[in-house]
Amino acid sequence: MKKNLLSWCCCFALSTAVLASCSKDEAPDPTIASIAVSNPDFQVLEDAAIRGEVAGILSNKNPNDPQGSGNFTVFAPNNAAFARLGLNSASDLLTLQKPFLTSTLLYHVANGTLAGSSLQTGSTSASALGPVRRIIKKGNDSYVNGSRILATDVQAANGTIHVIDKVLLATGGNVVESALALKDAQVFIAPELSFLVEAVLYCELQGPLSTTPNITVFAPTDKAFKELGVALGVPLNVPADIRKLPKATVTAVLLNHVLAGGAKFTPELPENTTVNSLGGAPVQLGTFTNGTITVKGTNNTTPATMVIPDVQATNGVVHVIDRVLLP
Template sequence: MKNINIKNALLALTLMGTLVSCDTEYKNETPSIAGIAVANPNFSTLEGAAVQGGLVGVLSNSNPNDPSGHYTVFAPTNDAFARLGLVNAGTLGGLQNSFLTNTLLYHVSNGDLLASAIINGGTSASALGVNRRFISRGSDLYINGSKIIQTNVNASNGTVHAINKVMIATGVNIVASAILLKDAKVFKAPELTFLVQAVITSGLAPTLSDANANFTIYAPTDAAFKAAGFATIQDVANASPAVLQQVLLNHAIGGGKFTSEYSGTTATTAGGGTLTYGLFTDGIFTIKSNGITTPANMVIPDIQCSNGIVHVIDKVLLP
């Protein structure tokens, strides 16, 4: 009974924060950050995410952690969420609430960060505690791998910039990040079970867990492993560790890079192989290795881990 009362109290506080905000917005004629999401149909999925993640009250009111009382939010559009298969607020049920809350906090920072202060090579700390970095690519400006498509939307409690991809940070190393996916602590439909087994069987787990390492990893989904001939998890577990190591090293590049930071058409892998990149289009590109006939596509790009960047792909990059 006590837990129910606590939940009801939290719900009441959230609703009160929203109602107070709406009243304030009416008087000031400037909506809060949450109010902007409510009023703009292009942010309806973000609105649903804020409700499910428990942040509506937070983004409706003043920021107690900054003297200005303001936040800056890099706000993913509906199209940005749709790239993850999240086409409306209803599909957010496929995400764990804790992951959703942390993902939203990764898009928030304290104070007002106006477009004039965003420069190539700069960084910004998120409310999650993980830094984001700014990258210029041609005439476009990116935060991590997400293009900033609208800037300086004024809110009563801060500033909003719209972005075209949802930013994801796990806060843990590459192996632990894959395990989070495998154990359904991120997406409720995990897809990296085969990859985790391959990392364990190959003996590469210590290398990919090294806090001092910095890798770009192309992570094949379970479906990709099955298409490559591994019908079951047991097939992966029974495979030669040396063979698996050779295959996995063909998915690793030194230096963690977001998609927006790539230049050139090829890269040398940790195993000495060569990957060929397709054209950079809408924040992603294809990847081809010597051992496959058609390139791999990015399923979820630009996942920031504590020791590198992971891009989930739909094919195994055979050497």
């Protein structure tokens, strides 16, 4: 089973170490899957591939390669990338719904060969899942969406691997549909963003947030809303408690979490500056550090940090944060 899979990812950092260890007497190009299992730094990726039932796919040639060579290209997250999401072992993967896990793995795969030299700023590539990923340059580093590319062009018999430092996430739905998927436990086994969804429905913003293109949304967790209730002296124990607050106030707060004028992944957000939210109030962005950036509303004493950054939706990018941004 381990030979299977996504060891594909594993393949990743095998980088020079693994490749250099192959003797000249061995087959010159092992498959993506067989490269993967040999490197313990891709254990979680391998476990994910097994549970997501995409194991056999990357052990074989790709019949859908438009270039006719039978190749895949895989952006492979290492163990540290999964750890950012609290996924440190095979048992942790059980907190994810299997269909979402499978979709997430396919978002890391492209049909055909994408050489490292082709990963130029502004270029895009379609994934096996469907949504398109884009290449971003910041400083001396290149990113695919918000994930830094650590190594490129690890060759296998059935394709190419590029190693990345964050798991790529895409929902296949718009911003509101993405929040609903979390709230309805279609992503994690436990519901999340339930208070945010209730607030959006209360303020009748589901239409604009579903159709407005190219927005960046900061999405507070359920815990963030509960902590806000404590600070306000208005207990927010269940999502319906949001309706205890004035509708105009909740609307102003929600619009403070939306930036228009571009769907921005973390390396694209202008660090150490102030930008206007869709509601007109300023939002302060901090320093881009280790793939995340802090964000602070006018009346926040402490900046919010990103819990899950760089979630691609069809009409924007969502960053899940640990505080409600107060205008």
